[in-house]
Amino acid sequence: MTRDESGTKITRVPESGANKIAGHVREPGARPEGNSAEMMSEWSGIMVFAEFHHAASPTDSGGGEFDPVTFELIGKAREMADKSDQEVVCVVLGSGVTGAAADLLHYPVDRVLVYDRHELRHYVAGVYAAFFQDAVLTEKPSIILMGATPVGRSLAPRIAVRFRTGLTADCTVLDIRPNGDLVQTRPAFGGNIMATILTKNARPQMATVRYKVMPWAERLDGRPGKKPGVLVEREMSQPDAVKSLARNLKSVAVRSEVLVPKADSISEAKVIVAVGRGVKSNSDLEMFEALAERLGGMLGGSRPLVEKGWIPVSRQIGQSGRTVRPDVYIALGISGAIQHVAGISGGTIIAVNSDKVAPIFEFANYGVVGDIYSVVPALLKVL
Amino acid sequence: MNIVVLMKQVPGTSSVGVDPTRGTLRREGVPAQTNPYDLHALEAALALKEQVGGTVTVVSMGPPQAEAVIREAYWMGADHGILLTDRVFAGADTLATAFTLSQALKTLEFDLIIAGMQSTDGDTAQVGPGVAEFLDIPHVSYVREIKGVAGPEVGAGTYPLPEGAARLTVTADLGDTLLIQDVCLPALITVTKDLNQPRLPSFKLRKAVADKPVSVMRAEDLPASPKPYYGLAGSATRVEKIFPPERTVVREIWEGEPDELASRLAVLLREVVGK
Ligand SMILES: Cc1cc2nc3c(=O)[nH]c(=O)nc-3n(C[C@H](O)[C@H](O)[C@H](O)COP(=O)(O)OP(=O)(O)OC[C@H]3O[C@@H](n4cnc5c(N)ncnc54)[C@H](O)[C@@H]3O)c2cc1C
Ligand SMILES: Nc1ncnc2c1ncn2[C@@H]1O[C@H](COP(=O)(O)O)[C@@H](O)[C@H]1O
Numbered sequence: 001m002t003r004d005e006s007g008t009k010i011t012r013v014p015e016s017g018a019n020k021i022a023g024h025v026r027e028p029g030a031r032p033e034g035n036s037a038e039m040m041s042e043w044s045g046i047m048v049f050a051e052f053h054h055a056a057s058p059t060d061s062g063g064g065e066f067d068p069v070t071f072e073l074i075g076k077a078r079e080m081a082d083k084s085d086q087e088v089v090c091v092v093l094g095s096g097v098t099g100a101a102a103d104l105l106h107y108p109v110d111r112v113l114v115y116d117r118h119e120l121r122h123y124v125a126g127v128y129a130a131f132f133q134d135a136v137l138t139e140k141p142s143i144i145l146m147g148a149t150p151v152g153r154s155l156a157p158r159i160a161v162r163f164r165t166g167l168t169a170d171c172t173v174l175d176i177r178p179n180g181d182l183v184q185t186r187p188a189f190g191g192n193i194m195a196t197i198l199t200k201n202a203r204p205q206m207a208t209v210r211y212k213v214m215p216w217a218e219r220l221d222g223r224p225g226k227k228p229g230v231l232v233e234r235e236m237s238q239p240d241a242v243k244s245l246a247r248n249l250k251s252v253a254v255r256s257e258v259l260v261p262k263a264d265s266i267s268e269a270k271v272i273v274a275v276g277r278g279v280k281s282n283s284d285l286e287m288f289e290a291l292a293e294r295l296g297g298m299l300g301g302s303r304p305l306v307e308k309g310w311i312p313v314s315r316q317i318g319q320s321g322r323t324v325r326p327d328v329y330i331a332l333g334i335s336g337a338i339q340h341v342a343g344i345s346g347g348t349i350i351a352v353n354s355d356k357v358a359p360i361f362e363f364a365n366y367g368v369v370g371d372i373y374s375v376v377p378a379l380l381k382v383l
Numbered sequence: 384m385n386i387v388v389l390m391k392q393v394p395g396t397s398s399v400g401v402d403p404t405r406g407t408l409r410r411e412g413v414p415a416q417t418n419p420y421d422l423h424a425l426e427a428a429l430a431l432k433e434q435v436g437g438t439v440t441v442v443s444m445g446p447p448q449a450e451a452v453i454r455e456a457y458w459m460g461a462d463h464g465i466l467l468t469d470r471v472f473a474g475a476d477t478l479a480t481a482f483t484l485s486q487a488l489k490t491l492e493f494d495l496i497i498a499g500m501q502s503t504d505g506d507t508a509q510v511g512p513g514v515a516e517f518l519d520i521p522h523v524s525y526v527r528e529i530k531g532v533a534g535p536e537v538g539a540g541t542y543p544l545p546e547g548a549a550r551l552t553v554t555a556d557l558g559d560t561l562l563i564q565d566v567c568l569p570a571l572i573t574v575t576k577d578l579n580q581p582r583l584p585s586f587k588l589r590k591a592v593a594d595k596p597v598s599v600m601r602a603e604d605l606p607a608s609p610k611p612y613y614g615l616a617g618s619a620t621r622v623e624k625i626f627p628p629e630r631t632v633v634r635e636i637w638e639g640e641p642d643e644l645a646s647r648l649a650v651l652l653r654e655v656v657g658k
């Protein structure tokens with residue numbers, strides 16, 4: 001039936017049939033109901049993908065840093081692991097990363113697995129997936145947490161499909177049940193509702209989390225009363241992963257990787273002055289910029305101003321922009337649409353809006369009913 | 384080059400509300416549209432076809448009215464359209480969606496699959512890479528530039544590719560870096576809005592394709608036909624409950640003259656900023 005004028009019909013990719021994973025034959029479809037209780041109980045521990053960004057130099061100098069979300073994931077993993085008596089295992093993939101991996105032992109982890117290979121110098125989905133598959137097959141974790149970063153969002157679904165398991169994107173709340181089920185809460189339908197999602201019948205249970213949603217793990221020198229964490233330098237050992245790597249090395253070749261000049265990240269700002277459609281013209285932004293500067297903060301905005309090109313995309317706050325957790329968030333002329341407030345995950349929230357019934361007032365800690373064009377100039381005079 | 388574009392129909396506005404008493408979605412009367420990211424995917428396919436020849440086939444999974452997505456794609460210049468529609472596909476999570484789409488793709492001949500970077504309703508960015516995994520082909524997410532097809536030989540690449548392999552040279556946007564890479568075909572890419580500006584539907588085409596058929600595929604047309612593989616039954620995740628988002632309780636609402644409001648604000652800001 002898919003035959004058409006051009007004769008498009010032939011099957012090109014061979015049917016791979018049932019997938020054999022961890023000694024268990026899985027059907028080609030998802031069908032996680034097929035997993036037995038014994039099989040499920042083989043999976044334990046919480047795995048955190050510690051995403052490493054190599055310094056963009058042509059040599060394998062080992063420079064670079066972990067994506068900051070890593071430390072938030074470790075904090076959450078530890079909390080859930082303690083609740084359920086499980087271990088926290090970090091996986092580090094990269095080239096020249098053993099030193100950096102060892103540094104993770106200052107955080108409350110039980111083990112850090114590092115695959116230090118030159119093939120991991122750049123992020124190539126299939127190559128990273130092969131190494132990560134090796135780690136998952138070796139460890140059989142019950143839960144895998146990854147950052148909702150460009151790399152995490154590319155890698156996680158490959159792993160989830162490889163293991164025919166559930167993956168929940170952009171979780172804002174995570175918790176664990178006594179039976180080990182991961183309770184994942186995320187905004188759905190543009191943030192209009194929250195959904196609680198479970199992966200009851202498949203393991204590992206996978207979730208991605210955005211930066212600035214969970215609290216940062218404390219840097220410690222050992223956990224009081226606990227065994228210190230250990231670093232495990234690993235080579236690939238699982239035959240399926242080895243095969244997958246061999247194939248993937250022949251499918252993508254990296255030419256170059258260039259650093260994008262760091263736009264000062266709004267995610268890091270302690271004070272954010274955010275402006276919305278209450279702003280009438282581009283030139284008025286100067287006044288709000290001045291307020292942000294006076295407070296040592298950054299100017300951000302709602303989507304309409306980004307669409308007008310008045311505010312750079314990297315400064316858009318909300319569900320389809322950045323998530324922020326500043327100490328103080330000042331919303332000026334923003335109505336408080338759910339997609340906007342979905343991006344604000346903490347701090348003191350102050351809103352100035354002339355419409356007394358604007359939804360932002362249900363969200364703000366301090367709601368100021370007034371015209372931004374009179375309140376802000378007056379404020380600049382007295383600050 | 385035979386290109387398949389994955390396109391999805393999504394709710395058109397943010398007006399999907401929650402019934403506060405029942406905690407269920409109010410979706411009646413919400414207009415639907417094509418996922419805006421997928422128009423960039425289609426544009427990329429059409430531009431490639433213009434460059435090197437071939438066909439552009441659109442594949443969409445959804446209810447019968449999702450045919451509108453394929454119609455729109457025809458107006459922009461797509462050659463073929465397949466709508467995957469069947470009751471058993473309903474309730475699919477990203478795993479089951481990727482599986483269903485990959486099953487349809489196994490019945491087609493393709494060199495390249497292009498998906499949007501994410502959908503505005505699911506908003507997961509998972510379906511594209513998931514499809515690639517089910518098909519066991521490479522993928523590159525967040526492509527912001529297509530630099531060439533079967534481009535010049537790789538010089539300083541990390542690892543050599545098979546000689547003469549058909550390939551695409553792309554730039555992926557990884558946030559803090561841009562990764563320029565060659566990927567062997569068949570492959571899947573997902574594209575960002577930076578890649579191009581989607582063309583407008585052509586009035587001429589609109590008339591010409593008015594009767595152009597849309598192929599419909601159901602579960603029994605797919606290579607793996609057992610129904611438990613699809614939809615809710617084939618999904619690994621379950622939505623346990625949905626609820627309206629919590630809002631911070633209002634603490635204080637201030638009204639008054641601008642000067643008075645400004646001085647109160649100044650006091651507050653001195654207290655909360657720079658601690
Ligand atoms: C899938 C999806 C994703 C989205 N993602 C995002 C996102 O990431 N970020 C985002 O911001 N939006 C997002 N949106 C858009 C969102 O739904 C709203 O449309 C948007 O946030 C509204 O922006 P606004 O508050 O600036 O404008 P409006 O809603 O128009 O509000 C303007 C406000 O300014 C007030 N005002 C006007 N003049 C003055 C004045 N002189 N003084 C004081 N107050 C004044 C008005 O009373 C009004 O409340 C998304 C939408 C969808 C569907
Ligand atoms: N039901 C569907 N039909 C066709 N393509 C889809 C479907 N769902 C997702 N996609 C594709 O996958 C991309 C990412 O979607 P998502 O994972 O929902 O964010 C979209 O931009 C589409 O290209």
